[in-house]
Amino acid sequence: MNWEEIDTYAKEWVKEAGNRIRLSFEKTLSIETKSNANDLVTNMDKEIEQFFINKIRGMYPEHRIMGEEGFGDELNSLDGIVWLIDPIDGTMNFIHQQRNFAISIGIYENGIGQIGLVYDVVHDELYHAIRGKGAFLNGKQLPVLKESKVKESIIALNATWVMENHRIDHNLLIPLVRNARGTRSYGTAALELVFVATGRVDAYLSMRLSPWDIAAGAVIVEELGGVVTNLKGEKHNFLSQDSLFTANPGLHQEILKDYLRVGQS
Ligand code: 2AM
Ligand code: CA
Numbered sequence: 325m326n327w328e329e330i331d332t333y334a335k336e337w338v339k340e341a342g343n344r345i346r347l348s349f350e351k352t353l354s355i356e357t358k359s360n361a362n363d364l365v366t367n368m369d370k371e372i373e374q375f376f377i378n379k380i381r382g383m384y385p386e387h388r389i390m391g392e393e394g395f396g397d398e399l400n401s402l403d404g405i406v407w408l409i410d411p412i413d414g415t416m417n418f419i420h421q422q423r424n425f426a427i428s429i430g431i432y433e434n435g436i437g438q439i440g441l442v443y444d445v446v447h448d449e450l451y452h453a454i455r456g457k458g459a460f461l462n463g464k465q466l467p468v469l470k471e472s473k474v475k476e477s478i479i480a481l482n483a484t485w486v487m488e489n490h491r492i493d494h495n496l497l498i499p500l501v502r503n504a505r506g507t508r509s510y511g512t513a514a515l516e517l518v519f520v521a522t523g524r525v526d527a528y529l530s531m532r533l534s535p536w537d538i539a540a541g542a543v544i545v546e547e548l549g550g551v552v553t554n555l556k557g558e559k560h561n562f563l564s565q566d567s568l569f570t571a572n573p574g575l576h577q578e579i580l581k582d583y584l585r586v587g588q589s
Pocket of ligand 2: 392414
């Protein structure tokens, strides 16, 4: 498979999609809700997903596509080459803030991430990795991740999970928040993953994400030696919703063992 050729096209399309999103700032958005009043989608989410699908189908008709807005294929396996697309990750931020959102595209072969592209449109920052060939920010190679301890780390974590909730015993997270140097929440999983990749934050935890939110960022983090699992420390499931826990390797182990108590009764 010519991954470099696919990467070149994907980058070109991501930049063109970014331009379309920037131009949309001048126009009125049409906003609808999906599963609940805070689950938002705009005409741009849909338009950008359709833009990518048309490009991919034109160039690579045999590839399959999983897109958040449902214009792609119905997938029940990751066999073959699959594009996992989130046209706008952080839609709520896109609507309310016109920043803190990204285009996220992961390209997987038989379930293994080969290319990850995360484009922070407003900052014109393109993070990308090709498996085994390095990870880059606007073409400049990123260094491999350094290990850190909780007490010197910034942890990306949404406050929702530190209140009583039905996905995790929030008492496990209180000491983590107390002991960390600081916590942050950006509301965009794709960017939170690339912030782990660049060391802007040291770990990111979320209880419920979809494959397209993180498929691209996971390739970038792993290319730099970071660890990507679910909260149980198991391989993340890229076919359905799952929790996510990503960090530099030393920190990942410390949090799993001392805070999430994985492997202990
Ligand atoms: P989105 O903006 O593409 O929907 C916000 O904390 C992060 O979680 C964003 O990456 C957002 O992606 C994602 N997210 C929001 N609601 C979600 C849901 N119901 N299921 C899975 N991921 C969700
Ligand atoms: Ca989205």
